[in-house]
Amino acid sequence: QVQLQESGPGLVKPSETLSLTCTVSGGSISSHYWSWIRQPPGKGPEWIGYIYYSGSTKYNPSLNSRVTISVDTSKIQFSLKVTSVTAADTAVYYCARGSSSHGGTFEIWGQGRMVTVSS
Amino acid sequence: DIVMTQSPDSLAVSLGERATINCKSSQSVLNSSNNKNYLAWYQQKAGQPPKVLIYWASTRESGVPDRFSGSGSGTDFTLTISSLQAEDVAVYFCQQYYNYPWTFGQGTKVEIK
Numbered sequence: 001q002v003q004l005q006e007s008g009p010g011l012v013k014p015s016e017t018l019s020l021t022c023t024v025s026g027g028s029i030s031s032h033y034w035s036w037i038r039q040p041p042g043k044g045p046e047w048i049g050y051i052y053y054s055g056s057t058k059y060n061p062s063l064n065s066r067v068t069i070s071v072d073t074s075k076i077q078f079s080l081k082v083t084s085v086t087a088a089d090t091a092v093y094y095c096a097r098g099s100s101s102h103g104g105t106f107e108i109w110g111q112g113r114m115v116t117v118s119s
Numbered sequence: 120d121i122v123m124t125q126s127p128d129s130l131a132v133s134l135g136e137r138a139t140i141n142c143k144s145s146q147s148v149l150n151s152s153n154n155k156n157y158l159a160w161y162q163q164k165a166g167q168p169p170k171v172l173i174y175w176a177s178t179r180e181s182g183v184p185d186r187f188s189g190s191g192s193g194t195d196f197t198l199t200i201s202s203l204q205a206e207d208v209a210v211y212f213c214q215q216y217y218n219y220p221w222t223f224g225q226g227t228k229v230e231i232k
Contacts, residue, residue: 044223060220102174104216105159109168
């Protein structure tokens with residue numbers, strides 16, 4: 001079965017760039033939408049954006065200018081970059097696979113990576 | 120953005136009793152062309168990622184116990200747990216996927232009384 005695993009630094013300094021990678025195992029990265037979602041401690045999730053395996057992307061306007069999501073189909077990975085981070089970007093970051101039958105829902109999630117923005 | 124507001128923020132229910140969670144969207148998430156409500160419910164247990172329970176407002180995801188049910192249309196939705204079990208202790212979120220950006224509610228924490 002398909003599993004997702006986030007990786008990357010757990011501590012980022014203010015004004016620097018947050019970089020995370022999601023590795024997909026047990027399946028293909030083709031024919032699905034792949035999202036990044038974050039959840040500040042004690043709050044509801046926030047959808048950051050998605051990438052289709054073809055490379056097309058859609059971002060949340062609240063982060064639009066600071067976010068880049070990319071895909072590497074050869075490595076079966078997709079990645080997130082958030083520039084100019086502040087303490088408000090501290091959250092658990094999840095990667096997730098979108099449903100192909102009821103698009104817009106997230107049917108498979110990684111375990112999450114806690115990222116703290118602090119000097 | 121469509122704002123999703125859940126109520127209550129938390130509730131405590133006795134084992135075997137009914138739990139009801141409400142979710143209100145700031146605008147309709149009903150697509151009149153296919154008569155589908157673009158509304159999902161998730162369950163998040165402590166230290167775990169969310170898990171989808173319900174989509175299209177009332178369709179249970181495969182493997183989800185039938186004590187979980189979703190109802191509502193337009194802007195007002197309800198998740199009902201008909202007979203609360205110990206393993207249902209969790210935070211529950213609603214999410215709309217009608218418009219970008221897709222947005223979630225703030226969550227409702229369900230505990231055992």
